[in-house]
Amino acid sequence: MRKRKKSGLLLSLFLLVFATPLFAQQQIKIGTDVPLQYALAYAYTPEKGLGGGVKIGLLAEPHNSIILALMEALGTKEYITAIVRESFKMGIVLDGNMAWNWSKNFAGLNVSYINLKAGQAPLNAIDENYGGIFNLIPSSLFSDETMAINLSSNLIQIGAHYGRRIPLDDKWELQLLLGVSKNxxxxxxxxxxxxxxxxxxxxxxxxxxxxxxxxxxxxxxxIHLVYNL
Structure with a gap:
């Protein structure tokens, strides 16, 4: 009896993950999420019910400056934003999401992985806020390249979103989204x-x-432009 229940559960999970897209509208999306990324996405979207998708995005200007301004407004220390601003000029965003769809609306949850590409951290901000370390180092004996500190960061965000589908014709539509994520x-x-x-x-x-x-x-x-496959 237990084996049957376990087999039934595994079959249900298999159908949810692998079979659901076969019976739902599959979509390719391109657009932007301000202030996070320029994105390309794949999704499966039933008329009513649970859908999901994956997204890959590029985090670059002006998105990163807006994010840092928001973090600073919320209370991030100025030298931290200086380190992040100078160290990172771009990043890669990978996102997976699930959403409930109804009447051209959808709402759900998502998890994002953000890789901020390595760059050189500002030595002056580090020196001023971490004990004046360069006072103890004869930095004039070394080149700037030797003294450079390269920093890379990986972040995990969880979030929620709501969206509205606006059909343009049989194959094309616009999707408008509101979301928020937390590290x-x-x-x-x-x-x-x-x-x-x-x-x-x-x-x-x-x-x-x-x-x-x-x-x-x-x-x-x-805002995403969507092609229905």
Whole structure:
């Protein structure tokens, strides 16, 4: 009896994940979610019921400046936004979502992974806020390239969204979205040709994680052009 119940549960999960798209409208989307990304997405969208999709996006200007301004307005320390602003010029966003669809509306939850590409952290901001470390280092003996600190970050966001479908013809439609996401965790990596003490990197890492988690709240407005397959 237990084996039958277990088999039935596994079959139900299989049908939900793999068979649902076969009986739903499949879509390709291109658009932007301000202030997060320029995006390309695939989704399966039934007239009524549970749908889902995946999205890949590019985080670049002006989105990153808007996000930093929002974080600063919420209380992020100025030197943290300076470090992030100078270190990262672009990032990659991967997003998975599930949504309930009804009467041209949809609402659901999503999880996003954001990889902020490695860049050089501003040494002046680090020096001013982490104990004047360069006063102890004869930096004039080393090139700027040797002294550079490269920083990369990976963030996980969870969020909720609501959208409205606006048909244009049999194949094309617009989708308007409102959403918000919250950071739930991050990792940061540091590399340098100079042998900085690990305690410096640990201190910056702790501050970044704290500020990402506390102030990494991203409201968004999206507009996507959709082709129905």
């Amino acid at each position: 739930i965790g991050s990792t940061n990596q540091f590399t340098s040709d100079f042998p900085y003490p690990q305690s410096l990197f640990n201190s910056i890492d702790e501050d970044l994680q704290e500020n990402y988690k506390k102030y990494g709240i991203i409201p968004s407005i999206g």
